[in-house]
Amino acid sequence: MNQRSSNLLDEALGLDQAIEPWPLRGRVVAIEDRVETSGSFVLHHLLKRSLSPNSSNVSIFIAFSQPFSHYDRVLRKLGCNLVSQRDNGRFFFFDMLKLQCPVGDEGITPGGGLIALYGKIHKTISALPEISQKNVSIIIDDLSLMEVAANGSSDYVLDFLHYCRTLTSEFDCSLITLNHEDIYSIEDGSTFLLQMAYLADILIKAEPLATGLAADVHGQLTVSNKGRNKASNFHFKVKENVVECFYPGRSRD
């Protein structure tokens, strides 16, 4: 069982050795995907690992893209019950589907929107017992929708992320974000992506295969881990209960 649950993705992230203390503690993980290949399965995988029964991690999930019922069903198939975790106080779900930052005369008025959200996160972490304060993951799905909620002000979103990053040093929590790589074209300048790549300790890219979609291989992942100074690349296939990762050409083991 243990062998099956640790795979190439866990290895690349450093999740294979020990789950306690949480290996991603104090790290920023950025996931980037494309229209053809969704990277949300990495989020689900990380959420499942952080909520695994033999640890005391707490996850704060900030959902801009899907309602709770979606995550609940997906995670249940992965073997993790979000409702009971929420009741246990290990999982906090912030439904941000309808969040819209108020716009004043001079751009965005302070106080509303993301600042309030940051306050909420900070309050949630501070209210946790001492022991779980050390193992908090903040998961954001996804940043591009956060930009839309902020009326296109990516600086505002970056400010928010910097604030969240201070949490990683203050409380040693980890920040996991999903974003789309292909929405930043060259002419607009991909500052946002570069900023994220700079912030991130681990950068995960989900891409389709160059040869197109296939039933056996859903795409490839590139994980660059700054801490270990190493990048790994492998193919993956997403199933309901597990993500299979394998080196190119070795799908059947």
Next chain:
Amino acid sequence: MATAKTRTSSFSRNLSAAAPSLGPGLKCGPNGTVFLSSGIPDLDKILGGGFPLGSLVMVMEDAEAPHHMLLLRNFMAQGLVHGQPLLYASPARDPRGFLGTLPCPAASKDDKSRERDPDQEKGLRIAWQYKKYFGENQINFDGQRDGKHEYSNEFDLRKPLERHLINGQRIDCVSIQDSSDLSTLQDRCDTFLSQLPRNDDSISSAGRIAIQSFCAPQCAHSIMEWEMLSFIRSLKSLVRSSNSVAIITFPPSLLSPSFCKRWQHMADTLLSVKAIQDEDKELAQLLTGYQDMVGFLNVHKVARLNTQVPLILEATTFSIKLQKRRYLVLECLNQAPVDGSSGASYGTSGSCSSSSKTGNLDF
């Protein structure tokens, strides 16, 4: 939804308890989703059942051809046949006029399936006495879903939809040309969807929202890219929490590339349509049934609600055909048999030139 499911374990699937009672034109899909028909039986089949309730469908238009209207017409007409409320927004001055162009469902399933495959029927003639059983089975199969209506109809594009279906129902029409911002459309969508709250135990009716050419240049809001995005986002979140499906068509060439990608990310189901030029001799040689084709349909993304597994289709490009100039059918592309006289090099050169020409054909 979550609380109702907690009792049933993932091993024993109690379908009778889990399945909500469904109104006409709805059927249960996997992962607790409920499908409604797109109005094109072939498209339903390709997408694995239809459009799931709560999903946002986006269609990328061909800037030079009105093929997206074919999808919209069938989608809207199917909803009216099932008596589902409809909200239609278009940049035209009088959107209600478009309702007159909706197609009428073909007479009956039996007649149609006979019409559809005259060759196949000839082949079956030997076993003529079994034919009645085929017919019965088919009726039973459709009848299981609901008593009165079939899940999806085939539409006759040459006959207009009967008046009483259009007049007797709740149809909201909005022109998005005049309003200077999107708040009117937003309000109309809000009120429309507030009447269709999500209730998983019994879904009696589902709403359909069709927005045509959302970023058309004659609309004042077409320059407000972030406002349009945030409208789509709020529409998506509204649709998610109600029993409805929204379909938005847009010409991607009018958006900047990065916004076009953002729109595509928004979509749960992403389709694109493309016209084919008349008399494209090379393509005509390459594909069988070229003369019936009116265009291509590309499936880029299929909605994955409540699951993380992507749906990988065997083919993503389909030809749109008008059978007997009446029925809209989608077919996989079939490569025409290579002419023996032209030699082995024909195949390679032919496929190369076609892929450079049409861009995204896949065989």
